[in-house]
Amino acid sequence: MQIKQISIFLENTSGRLAEVTKVLANAKVNIRAISIADTADFGILRLIVDKVDEAMAALTKAGLTARTTDVLAVEITDEPGSLARVMELFQATKVNIEYLYASLEGSPGKAVVIFKVEDIQHGLHIVQEHGLSVLEKF
Numbered sequence: 001m002q003i004k005q006i007s008i009f010l011e012n013t014s015g016r017l018a019e020v021t022k023v024l025a026n027a028k029v030n031i032r033a034i035s036i037a038d039t040a041d042f043g044i045l046r047l048i049v050d051k052v053d054e055a056m057a058a059l060t061k062a063g064l065t066a067r068t069t070d071v072l073a074v075e076i077t078d079e080p081g082s083l084a085r086v087m088e089l090f091q092a093t094k095v096n097i098e099y100l101y102a103s104l105e106g107s108p109g110k111a112v113v114i115f116k117v118e119d120i121q122h123g124l125h126i127v128q129e130h131g132l133s134v135l136e137k138f
Contacts, residue, residue: 001136002070002120004052008045009065012038020045020064027051027058032138033073033103033114046101048073048114050137072115072123075107075133083113086132093126095119105138112138 010016017036024031024047033048049055052068059066076082083102090097096118103112112135117123127134 001134002124003048003073003135003137004068005071005114005116006047006049006052006055006059006066006068008047008059010043010045012041012043016043017045019062020059023058023062023064024049024055027054029055029058032105033101033112035099035101035114037099046114048103048138069116070120072117072120072127073135073138074113074115074127075110075135076113078109078111082111086113086127089126089130090117090123093122095123095126103138 008020010020021031028051030050031047032050035046037044047055056066056068074086076086098116098118100113100115103114105112115123124134
């Protein structure tokens with residue numbers, strides 16, 4: 001099952017990240033995974049949160065531009081080579097990765113890797129077919 005990721009478009013100015021985290025904190029939304037990609041002028045903040053609908057409502061009310069995207073949250077063993085094995089599987093089965101980031105928010109001895117893939121259904125089929133744990137939420 002895929003999960004929802006929130007992407008927020010931010011001007012690359014001082015205090016913008018603090019503003020977003022405060023909006024979410026005030027809405028009682030917990031951030032489970034976070035990534036930011038930036039350029040000279042703007043950034044894209046990507047979040048996995050515990051309450052997507054509440055987060056989107058709070059962000060919209062605060063005047064922030066946000067959207068949701070389906071991603072795969074794959075739990076892997078927290079040891080050298082685990083990510084490489086998933087990468088090899090994706091390469092062999094033609095799962096095109098657009099981007100990824102990780103969280104240590106998994107079970108003990110596990111890590112969670114968030115994958116944005118070109119074809120979410122194909123990616124989901126491949127990880128499930130090969131016995132990888134796909135999280136519905138975390």
